[in-house]
Amino acid sequence: xxxxxxxxxxxxxxxxxxxxxxxxxxxxxxxxxxxxxxxxxxxxxxxxxxxxxxxxxxxxxxxxxxxxxxxxxxxxxxxxxxxxxxxxxxxxxxxxxxxxxxxxxxxxxxxxxxxxxxxxxxxxxxxxxxxxxxxxxxxxxxxxxxxxxxxxxxxxxxxxxxxx
Amino acid sequence: xxxxxxxxxxxxxxxxxxxxxxxxxxxxxxxxxxxxxxxxxxxxxxxxxxxxxxxxxxxxxxxxxxxxxxxxxxxxxxxxxxxxxxxxxxxxxxxxxxxxxxxxxxxxxxxxxxxxxxxxxxxxxxxxxxxxxxxxxxxxxxxxxxxxxxxxxxxxxxxxxxxxxxxxxxxxxxxxxx
Numbered sequence: 001x002x003x004x005x006x007x008x009x010x011x012x013x014x015x016x017x018x019x020x021x022x023x024x025x026x027x028x029x030x031x032x033x034x035x036x037x038x039x040x041x042x043x044x045x046x047x048x049x050x051x052x053x054x055x056x057x058x059x060x061x062x063x064x065x066x067x068x069x070x071x072x073x074x075x076x077x078x079x080x081x082x083x084x085x086x087x088x089x090x091x092x093x094x095x096x097x098x099x100x101x102x103x104x105x106x107x108x109x110x111x112x113x114x115x116x117x118x119x120x121x122x123x124x125x126x127x128x129x130x131x132x133x134x135x136x137x138x139x140x141x142x143x144x145x146x147x148x149x150x151x152x153x154x155x156x157x158x159x160x161x162x163x164x
Numbered sequence: 165x166x167x168x169x170x171x172x173x174x175x176x177x178x179x180x181x182x183x184x185x186x187x188x189x190x191x192x193x194x195x196x197x198x199x200x201x202x203x204x205x206x207x208x209x210x211x212x213x214x215x216x217x218x219x220x221x222x223x224x225x226x227x228x229x230x231x232x233x234x235x236x237x238x239x240x241x242x243x244x245x246x247x248x249x250x251x252x253x254x255x256x257x258x259x260x261x262x263x264x265x266x267x268x269x270x271x272x273x274x275x276x277x278x279x280x281x282x283x284x285x286x287x288x289x290x291x292x293x294x295x296x297x298x299x300x301x302x303x304x305x306x307x308x309x310x311x312x313x314x315x316x317x318x319x320x321x322x323x324x325x326x327x328x329x330x331x332x333x334x335x336x337x338x339x340x341x342x
Contacts, residue, residue: 096299097195
């Protein structure tokens, strides 16, 4: 009995040992270390705001694509050398266009993109209001009193127990 | 009263046109901000002779194509006959930008499938690719005699694209300067 318990304990210890490295979370593919916490903050902001152009629904922080790796490296090098956030953004936009930014800049060309949904919402709300108005008005589109009497008579005919 | 009922039809037709046009577009294509701008400068070693460098200045005075390729790129293999056909017309010189590749692999690839390029240059780390806004392989840039990028083709060039778009543009650019 003792031997069996020892065996079970050893097996479970071994299993735990094997599981340990697997449970370590792999947060980054490469390590980009900063001495300056401000620079690190800018770097983290940038890789969250820049789009990976290969997997176009991911930002640079999340993407595993080779180009994302290169662009993260480029961003890191620039920030480490002392570039400002706007410098890196300008660098990327010069090469890849506005699409590289997750937040499209406010330009004349992007006015429709930014304000279009609100305009559509306003139009549909106005349209809805007018529709409701016209319906409530249509309700009172009067019947003549003669028609009302006739309607009452017909209704009371089907219900002999109810007095008109 | 009658005109009001045409409004939904009108909205439908407008929407159908809008969506119909949308069907012909590829949302994954990113337009290049370099069209009608000077080709970004670079200086890279030639693939077959790394002691010699090539710059865009060396190509001034002629209409040329910069074709981004790599030996690990399957689509480049598919595009290769078209690039060869383009080179065979004799109307344009093609410089290959060997992107993030191993020079021995690249040389072997060219030996195996044929070398249509005037020269290939090695962009080992992809830095020049980033400078040109390359986000996939293959991509091809059409550059004129003054070093201005006139057209970027994303993805492999088809025979259609070659005959309907690229060759006509090359001929037009040549005619313009002469």
